[in-house]
Amino acid sequence: MREYDRRFQELESRLRAETERLENEHRRRAAALEEQLESRVEKLAAQQRQEAAARAAAIEDLDHRNGQALRTQRGELVASIEQLESDLGRSDARTREALAQCAGNLEAMLRALREELSVEREALRGDKVGREDLADLMAELSMRLRGPLDQPQA
Structure with a gap:
């Protein structure tokens, strides 16, 4: 019995020593793994x-x-807009000048036409037949259309 008891104690002490050795090795390996993992994580x-x-x-x-x-694009757009405004201003000025010139030409033509009409009116006034002359002409025409009846001798 003592022999068994001694063997169990030896076995128990060997088991404890082996357990401690395994635990130490496990701790050492875990620490090494932890160091490796920490370095990899870092x-x-x-x-x-x-x-x-x-x-x-x-x-x-x-x-x-x-x-x-x-x-750059904003600058280019601003420059383009300014150029367009400048071109539009010049075009507007040219259009206004052309319009003013057309208006002047039209006024001159209108004045000339009014002068021509005035001259023609004065010419017609000089050439027009008076009422009494026209009445005599109509009476004579009426008599001639009626035929040779008693025509007054003038």
Whole structure:
């Protein structure tokens, strides 16, 4: 019985020693794995920070270039609008000048036509037949159309 008891104690002490050895080895391996994981996590975190910084710089650069392109396009549009306004102003001025010239020509033609009408009116007044002369002419025409009846001798 003592022999069994001693063997169980030896077995128990060996089992304890083996358990401690396994626990120590397990702790050592867990610590090594933890160190490896921490270093990998740190590397990955550093890569992520670098990528984030690179992307932020790229976005900032893109935003800057877009802003420059927008300012350039805005400047070109403003210049085009100013050019169109200038062209429109010159065209408007030319149109107004042409319209004023046409109005002047029309006024001159109207004056000339009025003068011609005035001259013709004066000529017609000089050539017109008076009422009494016209009445005599009509009476004579009436008599001639009636035929040879008693025609008055003048």
